[in-house]
Amino acid sequence: MAQTTASLHTPGQFDPDNLQVTFCNKTDSEMKLAYWLFNMMGMPALVKAGGMATILALRLGLPIKPLIRNTLYRHFCGGETVQEAQQVVQKLAAARVQTVLDYAAEAQDTEPGFDAVRDEVLRNIALAGDTRGFSCISVKLTGIGHNSIYEKLHLKQNLSPEEQKAFARTEARLDEICRAAAEADITVYIDAEESWLQNPVDELAEEMMRRYNKERAVVFNTLQMYRTDRVAYLKACLRRFENEPVILGIKIVRGAYLEKEQNRAEAQGYPCPVFTRKADSDKSFNEAIDICLDNLHRVELCAATHNEQSITYLTKRIRQDNISNHRDRIHFSQLYGMSDNLTYNLAAAGYNASKYLPYGDVATAVPYLIRRAEENTSIAGQMGRELVLLQKEMRRRKL
Template sequence: MEQATVTQPLPGRFDPENLQVTFCNKTDSEMKLAYFLFSMMGKPALVKAGGAATTLALRLGLPVKGLIRNTIYKHFCGGETVEEAQKAVQKMAGAHVQTVLDYAAEAQDTEAGFDAVRDEVLRNIALARDSRSFSCISVKLTGIGRNSIFNKLHLRKTLSPDEQAAYDRTTTRLDAICRAAAAADITVYLDAEESWLQNPMDELAEEMMRRYNQNRAVVFNTLQMYRTDRVAYLKACIRRFEGEPVILGIKIVRGAYLEKEQLRAKAQDYPCPVFLRKADTDKSFNDAIDICLENLHRVELCAATHNEQSITYLTERIQREHISNHRSRIHFSQLYGMSDNLTYNLAAAGYNASKYLPYGEVATAVPYLIRRAEENTSIAGQMGRELALLQKEMRRRKL
């Protein structure tokens, strides 16, 4: 079903160098903390050792929660509860930055644990419906279903009766989330996982889109564009839905498991499913932008990236091609605590920009925080870019 075009003013020029906009929400003490953290994260060996030490300290019950809470947790998370996270939500809303709320706790691999995650997400949808303070949530399918079953389905193996029953419960949990989101006018971003789990997740995402994306993109599937097959998957997905009254929700990212994918492929002697050269990933990401823009009458696109070149490419196409319904069809997103020069300047220029805002109890959020720190060290130039911008602003403030 083709959505009616709403005429909206074209945005202004995206300027990632505007430091006053970039750091408009940062106090002097928050600037100093950010500088300290990014300085530390510029040392990969230190990040790896620190992550291992933190995990061990928590396992041994050592009193380190306060240190974590006041440093890396404070910078990358919104709080331990959704109520605490609301402060960050409101602060960002003041700068026209939207929130994608992300429950960051690692789920217990039990039916009760999966039910608990579903219930937490449903509470968040109800809060979003009633407060209208945010309109997007993130869901990890491994938080509501077993990795082993996703892997077996990925390999096209037959499930046992118990496994099939467990998978049916996973599908029911996801359907409850998507149904509630559709009724509440909330958007659901389904996270991507490792390549050996992803096929059944793609199928689930497409099924939920068929059920709930008739009038708008309630459900978004996430494509990791460092995978060599994702451009082909995107084209095939658009073909599969041709003629159906469905708005496809497509979120594109570069990818989160590069080293893990390469090591597993080498260890198990199968073709590496991810690009070995960053330039190929960059081309794949921009190719996905092109494909989505060509099909914007049937697609909503979320470009979730910290890559300034890709963002500039997309914003320039929006302006050059006078895409007047960009705010309802094209979204930009970055992680909370990173790349504020992109998010805040996109929002200031009139684009639809958001932050992924995680929350959760300190101890259970540690695996998430360690992944964020390790990802930061692996992004070419990320630490230098963050530090250079912080230094300029700190000099401007005479800190």
């Protein structure tokens, strides 16, 4: 892969405590909103109850959309349309932060619903190719295919003829997206799913990498490193592609379904597929970093994490190992609305940093937003860290 001039620059020191860089894009009113939100999200019981109440209110047709739009939605989403999201994309770009555009609507479990998601993603790829405003998109395979079919495939159960045709349509949708991305020079991050759906997602992601990752990583598969088997999967994946001219796209996250995974395993009486101790997830995540860096000649790595220790570890490895093409091979990413001290200071130091930017109609994106809020409350120390940084900056601004 050719190296760009920027990629040859040695990155600067990553300083997650530089508040002026952290909040360079935040107005005073945005600071106050963020402080209020993170105070609320520091109470998990309130988040859970509020989420249930919000869904009920929307079902009953109560006029709460403006309230959602001006609070949670404003802080964590780019807008209801891709045109609105473009304004946020430009704002991020001004701070040298890239965007991973994420269509957040929860798809209907129907063929027309899956086609609608595919069409929206294809329009975004075309827009990215035309404007060069952003270079990455996120795709959730449960948005373009039936959960029930993924689950049967995961269990190696035979599909009916109708299910086989439906799954072929799912693969065709994904292929259309990946082919369009390759032609437009866009990157596709395929999201991870629950453990009982993941095997066919892995297989589809690997097939797309085999088709399109010849000269660069067009397609990334996502590995949830809180799963006990993901280090083994990563090593096996590297072995499978050892003699193939393919650049593997590997995005590592800690994981998004901890409570759901533990509860299901207990209810159905099978071994829990996720670590029960955070220290084990941390070790697994950093081991994946090491494996990818050892194979960087045939891997592109995206470390999508809010964990400051893992990010610091990776930036130190880049500097110590003198990885000159780090901007081409190594990406960092955090959710929009969270951990700005990581994203903005990574970008300021010269690393390839991005925000996951969701957008979509308020009503259809609410389940997504609630899931994000519940995830955020479960990140150890996250709310306290966000609040401390906000308090310091608000004092500096005399708010």
